Amino acid sequence: MGDPLFHSWVRHPEMLKVVRCFSGPDTKTFANMYINKPPDVNGTGIHPIHQDMVYYPWSHVERTVAAWTALAPVTKDNGCLVVVPGSHKRGLLEHSIPDWIKNAGFHTVTEVADVNDLNDVEHARINLVRVEMEPGDTLYFSPLLLHGSGLNNTDASRKSIVCHFAASKSTYLKDFDPAQDFAALNLAKSAHSVRG
Ligand SMILES: O=C(O)CCC(=O)C(=O)O
Numbered sequence: 264m265g266d267p268l269f270h271s272w273v274r275h276p277e278m279l280k281v282v283r284c285f286s287g288p289d290t291k292t293f294a295n296m297y298i299n300k301p302p303d304v305n306g307t308g309i310h311p312i313h314q315d316m317v318y319y320p321w322s323h324v325e326r327t328v329a330a331w332t333a334l335a336p337v338t339k340d341n342g343c344l345v346v347v348p349g350s351h352k353r354g355l356l357e358h359s360i361p362d363w364i365k366n367a368g369f370h371t372v373t374e375v376a377d378v379n380d381l382n383d384v385e386h387a388r389i390n391l392v393r394v395e396m397e398p399g400d401t402l403y404f405s406p407l408l409l410h411g412s413g414l415n416n417t418d419a420s421r422k423s424i425v426c427h428f429a430a431s432k433s434t435y436l437k438d439f440d441p442a443q444d445f446a447a448l449n450l451a452k453s454a455h456s457v458r459g
Contacts, residue, residue: 291429
């Protein structure tokens, strides 16, 4: 982690205070991203409903947590996160690539693959909750929580930082769940087709 500002963010005492409620006192971070969702072009900006654990095969999932922080207002119009409350209790679910997806590398939970208008939670056939946020607000969530985000229908980029934490004792699992195998295989294929 070369950037000092980003490094200081990941060690933010207020954030770590909450993170440790999930990970326990000894915590480590394993993936951190600045996310820029630009104004949408041709429906490419939708992030379908998925569970992060499909990409992160770590042990002690109950001690793993994401901290997603808004850097600017995050709203229905610019593609805020949407979540399915309570879904983290269901374990890791089968994922697939929806036929409508325009962004290589994105996967979705198969049983909700048809739910593709994430800006319109009011008409979704499942219990989708919109998470609108002010700058500095942070959502903490399990890697098993079903979540995604809709299109950015504004003229400005939607900006956020997400940091993923686990208990220090967590280890990378060598034996993938079939859902993780599927995602890994498809990500490798996408990377190959981009690199040639
Ligand atoms: O920031 C978003 O729009 C979605 C991010 C997300 O779902 C993820 O990083 O797993």
